[in-house]
Amino acid sequence: MAYIEFKDVNKSFGDNHVLKNINLSVEKDSFVTLLGSSGCGKTTLLRSFAGLEGIEGGKIMLGGEDITNKHPRERNVSMIFQHYSLFPTMTVYNNIAYGLKIKKLSKDKIKEEVKAALEAVELLDKMKSYPSQLSGGEQQRVAIARSIVTRPKVLLLDEPFNAIDAKLRKELQLKIKEIHKKYGMTSIMVTHDQDEAMTMSDTIHFFKNGNIEQSGSPLDLYMNPRTSYVASFMGNYNIYQPEIFSKITSGKYSGSKTTAFRPEALSISDINKEKAQGEVYNFSGEILDIIPQQNVARFIVGVGDSKIFADTIIDQLSKFKKGQMVNLSIGKNKILYY
Template identity: 40%
Template sequence: MAAIIELENISKHYSPTIIGVDKVSLAVEDGEFVTLLGPSGCGKSTLLRMIGGFEEPTAGTIRLADKDVTWDPPYKREVNMVFQDYALFPHMTVGQNVAYGLKTMKVAKSEIADHVRDALTLVGLYDKVDQRPQQLSGGQRQRIALARAIVRKPKVLLLDEPLSALDAKLREQMQLELKHLHEKVGITFIMVTHDQGEALVMSDRVVVMEKGRIAQQGKPQDLYDHPASPYVANFIGTTNFLPGQIAAGGDDLIRVEIGAGTISALPDGARPAGGVVTVGFRPEKARLLADGEGAQNILEGRIAEVIYYGLGLRVAVEIGNGERVFVDSLLPDRLALSAVPVVGAPARVAVEPHNVFVFEGSVAP
């Protein structure tokens, strides 16, 4: 598919020492749902605002549908933005809010009512057309903001932390509604969030940002299963990190001394013996071994903490040198709590070599 948005070496410098975005190049395909993910201050919102024309870049080029729009103001770009606070007009009805953008575009009055009806029907709120925003719930106001944005039929819809103001349960519901809305309208969505769960659920592609640059990008599953750095592994999901040194290298199975023992891993390239590395593995990829059970990688320790979270348990195991690793497991029978590990009891943690990440250096995030 053709790129609808092309960023070429985009930078935003607030001063010689304060850099918001640093030489970012990115292409977004027509109809794609791309999420810019990262912590506060990583540059994701600044990058989104430059795409929308709300901030000017210090350097670089922004193209929309092959047209250079780098210096065009927002109203000259075929994009629309949904803000964190929805930015609905409280003195207008729902219908008037959705119609506002059409009036500024000088759409014929005879057509506006039909467009408003179609947009509100798409988000399931046409029955609220005569109400005021303050009469609606947070989730309903979010959907009205979406209807107002899509009614103008932009080429690209920009979403700046669109679900951050909602409570946890409603946020999960809106994640699926937003994903389904994208599938219905078929236009390009570019969303900013610091919530990795949102990014994984909704996106075709996730762009993880770090200090104004792209740390890694790809399909959600690829980033989760193959993080390029400890930073990405830590931000996309939860990861146990252990510093170590390669005891036996190669381009196949390697052994890493981690202080509490040795752990074998399958590296993504040749790793020479003696190299300093950080190994990592996801809590759900590890398991607690039963008495007498064997495994290729075994870390011995004691149960330090047991956390119950409804569907399963997160068990913290101290393995020596003050290191803790976490093991997640579902409860096959939620009533069988007698099987819950006991704090202080000895434990053996197993993780398969193909589930172990190996990163250069000893610095964990």
């Protein structure tokens, strides 16, 4: 049996059926992500697990125990919220110590645990500061320290890096994973950022309209998205209706299915070079734009009225220029059909 199980979980707000018979299992010590667009029910699912939201059918199990009707405090679950939720009138130390005081630990023990948590997020020197004296990233690190200090069995993270700049975001992602391992926690994170989900997760559950559309490893979701909606979320797939892809391929494609392929699955070459042979589709177009993205160069190529994304490693960037005509080819076995 899995460590955490949602069984036929339903939840509505008025006539808005937000969680539609959710069945989801989470293995012990794993890091899982709920990925999906705004309003699809991610926060509601986390809140229902934490006991902050009642459910209307189904049950929630933790370590073999039915916790559906347990008080939030009895669940041994800690949540980092989508919006900062530090106590503004308490110092960093007291913010973190709060949960331990409620548990009536000794003063010395509290001191020891708070220091360990602050060390984990590298904020020992800010112990006496107030939240308003900290940057957004520092506040979020305090929120992390506060949620791990009670050594919860399960850590819930609701878009924990929302207001944080890209560099610090990367650092905090690694930090959280490190803490997750070190403290031996099972973690469920909510995000709408596919890169973040890919970086951090053992398993991703892709949410759409209160249903789980697909579950799997990051690589699995990336390589084998089950629907074009998942494909559009994962890895910037090029997705075309059948008649559009037929136009792109000058009629070579005559199927009736929507086609999807990843930008890095395309080959790009100078228009004067020989075209690729074999089981491929070739098409030519003009480079409309070139966008460097970390170690990848993304070419936006106009083919007829359509735009196609083609990625290469970054050192290919200088080989091509904006306005240049190029050949693109895609292996037929690289195309997914929906």
